[in-house]
Amino acid sequence: MAEKQSSSAARKSFFALFLTTIVLFVLSWLFVLRLTGRPRPLDRKVLTTQKLPTFFHHVKSQSSNGLSRAILVNNGGREEEPPKREQGFQDKDGAMNCNGNVKEPLKIFMYDLDPEFHFGLLDWKPQGDRIWPDIRTEIPPYPEGLNLQHSIEYWLTLDLLASEISDNPNNRVAMRVQNSSEADLIFVPFFSSLSYNRFSKQNPHQKKSVNKVLQAKLVKFLTAQKEWKMSGGRDHIVMAHHPNSMLDARMQLWPSIFILADFGRYPLNIANVDKDVIAPYKHMVESYANDTSDFDSRQTLLFFQGSIYRKDGGFARQELFYLLKDEKDVHFAFGSLKNNGVIKAGQGMRLSKFCLNIAGDTP
Structure with a gap:
């Protein structure tokens, strides 16, 4: 009888020890996961910055009464009155400029990333220590076909480069500045859609695809920059227009402003209307010139x-x-x-x- 009682007590002690171990194991894993950098459920207070309203006020749409209205404005939920129409700027030849409602260009600091992140993906070969092509004499062509749908990364980068050689930069919606302390926003010139379209397949002799390698290098670069550390990345513009681009990096760069085609393949805490911008595809049909029909x-x-x-x-x-x-x-x-x-x-x-x-x- 004594042996049975002793055996029963031993089994109970062993079960209690096993249960305690399981509970401690689960709690320790929850603690570790909480300390990792994975994004938590959406907190709008974290996502907003003082610079975002400045950016979104420049995104315009035409309302039904013909007045320009800002969309995605951070105004605490209150609807603002449409701004009054202002006279546009005049070019040298007297023509009206369509940027008449923009009183001051948006100041953008663009990282001088290695060409492997942008025009190098277009087979552009820099001479010497050059990072950017001289767009006054050479503009690397962008691939045709379906690649053009997600070419906004190419056009936005060219536009910022062009702002440095513009005759009248104050007539522009955005202009590049060389000092990040003067900037409203930070632009990351990684052609992520092109990287996915061209280099997402892994060759037999590669451990990782070029696309994955570039994403990892980009995350390492950005998170080491003082500009990223100061804002936590919330004032950085990252282009991920192709739905499958930035599949790896998006989980680390989620506080930034993504330029996307849609929200279809993103969790709400990674991409959402509170912080990101939806940009249209580039039209593939040419404009109809000399149209005489009615x-x-x-x-x-x-x-x-x-x-x-x-x-x-x-x-x-x-x-x-x-x-x-x-x-x-x-x-x-x-x-x-x-x-x-x-x-x-x-x-x-x-x-x-x-x-x-x-x-x-x-x-």
């Missing part, structure tokens, strides 16, 4: 020609197709880049009263 002479009421069955379902697009495909004066058909698809779609658009632009890139 609204009534165009034969088609509504035109769409592009991909109908999209990845991840594309349910809204499919429903639109089923609703509109048999309607009178509506052209809703499948199209692709093959066999001069863009040219054919452009011709159809020019004969239509309205064009359905579902994703921003497909005519």
Whole structure:
């Protein structure tokens, strides 16, 4: 009997010790995870900075009454009155400049990243210790086709470089400054979409793809900069327009202002409307020059020609197709880049009263 009681007590002691060990193990892991740099649930107080309202006030949209209104304004939830229309600046030839509502250019400090992060991805070879091409004599071309959809990284970088050689920089919406202490925002010139499109595949002799290596190097560089440490990255603009770009770095650079195509593949605490900017795709159809037609002479009421069955379902697009495909004066058909698809779609658009632009890139 004594042996049975002793054995039972030993089992109870062992079970209690095992349970205590499990509890301590779980608590220790929770403590470790809390100390890591993973983003926590969205805290709007953390995301806002004094410089963000300045930036977002420059993002304009036309309201129905024709007055320019700021969007994404940090005003504590209050709706502001539309600003009064001001006279635009005049160029040297007397023409009105469309930036008339901007009283002072946004000052941007741009890191002098190694060319491997930007124009080097376009096979540009710098001479000597040069970091940037001289855009007065050479502008490295950007790849055609679907690459153009996410080329905003290229155009924004060129625009900042051009601001340094502008005849009248005060007429610009944004201008580059060389001292970060003078800047409203910090611009990170990494062509992340191009990096993904061209270098995301891992070659057999590589341990990691070039795209992953560049992301890791970028995170290491940024987090070591005094500008990042001062703001925690909240005043940094990071371009991640392709939905699959910056897949690794986004988890470390989440406090920054992302320039994105949409929020579809991001957790709310990584990307959200409180801090980030949605930029449109670059249109693939050329502008219609010397258009002599008028609204009534165009034969088609509504035109769409592009991909109908999209990845991840594309349910809204499919429903639109089923609703509109048999309607009178509506052209809703499948199209692709093959066999001069863009040219054919452009011709159809020019004969239509309205064009359905579902994703921003497909005519």
